[in-house]
Amino acid sequence: MNIAYLVNRYPTVSHTFVRREILGIEAAGHRVHRFSIRAAPDDLPDPADRAEREKTAVILTKAVPLLLGAAGLVLRRPGGAWAAWRASKAMTPPTARGFVARVAYLAEACSLSSAMHRADVRHLHAHFGTNPAAVARMAHLISGIPYSFTVHGPDEFDEPRQLDLAGKIADAKFTVAISDYGRSQLCRWVDTAHWPRIVVVRCGVDLAAIDAAQADAEPGFDFCCIARLAPQKGLPILLDALTLLGERGVRPRVALVGDGPLRDELERGIAARGLGGQVALLGSKGGAAVAAQLRASRAMVLPSFAEGLPVVIMESLAVGTPVVTTAVAGIPELVDDGCGWVVPAGSVEALADAMAEALSADADRRAAMGAEGRRRVAHDHDAGRNAALLLKYMEAA
Structure with a gap:
């Protein structure tokens, strides 16, 4: 199975658990395509992270090609693009800055959707319920590729309504919490019908x-x-x-x-x-x-x-x-x-x-x-x- 992973910035020194998770999935015989919204830092001290950087595609690079590519996909998939745009309104503030964020999310989601189709990706997983989950949700609505995401906290628990955690959980095939406490906080914001799809998968070490x-x-x-x-x-x-x-x-x-x-x-x-x-x-x-x-x-x-x-x-x-x-x-x-x-x-x-x-x-x-x-x-x-x-x-x- 071809799987896509999306993180806001990957790799970094604080995201080694994501690397371990990816390598564990690859060890089981599956292929993981790594996507990072922003480029990884240049000064990565760990050789394993430097190796991961070479395997990771960065979405947010040059603005003009990104926007042109997004416009083309919107024209080819207007229904999915419109659904993604509507979803983005609940995940961003109703301000000028929020509008800019929605446009950026849509462009990033279109770029990710195109890349996933080229790679025949069957599932998309995002780490963090903030920007990565927003882009993953919109990419799912555009492409039809199912998605899931891992919530770590505490940022997601500070602003659950502003991030539209409920909407992200509703559209996801499943949502991962890294602790029982984290799962309880997610259950607070969704209907009980969604609780069975909120699961606990703890972070790990090698x-x-x-x-x-x-x-x-x-x-x-x-x-x-x-x-x-x-x-x-x-x-x-x-x-x-x-x-x-x-x-x-x-x-x-x-x-x-x-x-x-x-x-x-x-x-x-x-x-x-x-x-x-x-x-x-x-x-x-x-x-x-x-x-x-x-x-x-x-x-x-x-x-x-x-x-x-x-x-x-x-x-x-x-x-x-x-x-x-x-x-x-x-x-x-x-x-x-x-x-x-x-x-x-x-x-x-x-x-x-x-x-x-x-x-x-x-x-x-x-x-x-x-x-x-x-x-x-x-x-x-x-x-x-x-x-x-x-x-x-x-x-x-």
Whole structure:
């Protein structure tokens, strides 16, 4: 079966789970055509992502050919194009900016439809219920090719009506949530008749690849935090917790791996709190370097305000490193006191207390927590097994 995958920007360092899923489907003997609305970044640190970039077709390139191609398809398929245009109105705001977005979505959907027909694609799957699901839905209405999409959160849960999640779910053959919590949030916005077509397929990791990864860690750090430097990750709370620990005479060192829009603000916050000797912003790293940093840490800390279910938690537990994190979204489905410390989101004191406990935990306790975490990941978050489950839904569709 020829399958198409659509992501807003692919590959990127934060979308390794998509790569694992695609490779799992291809390992089962199917062909996957990768489509990205926008071009991938040039500075991909992971060789596997650089290889994926070479296999991925970018939809949003030159505007004039894109619009001319869309106009031709609209003339050939006016009924489908009109249905897609009507659907786009519910997925964008009734403003001038929303009108521009609708035109862009239609052009992208036409380009994707043409490419899928040339490749004899039988099913289209999109990751994220935002722009990719909008374009996938419109491409389905134009081409007749069935589609599905995976919702991760938290963005989709913040604006379900503006994104017309209900309409996307109604038109899809099935919709994927990555946790039971995520499924419950999707069920909130649709008629109960659609609930059976909302399924849970968890994100996964490749344990063998993680075990085989070889890289050197930056030495001398007690904790690592692997996160996009974005507001939803709650990283200023981590700085406040380190300040509070310092007032108690405890000064752990934290390696912060990742990049994003809050980098400058975090640098200022580190300087203002006098944490320059404790927190290092290491930037984005490839998968092997991330695994090495996790192994070298007493615990991985992630003080998120909002999430889906972070893959980095799975990666940390896969290498046997317990986690300090927050009780939001799907995280408690994987993490409890058996493999980490779960604290209320936004609580500086609770985060500091948990980090202090992680520092004081002896090697036997941390090893036991890490072993339990790895067992859970192997049971519920194996990339190959979960890709096979998703494939079953695609084949049924």
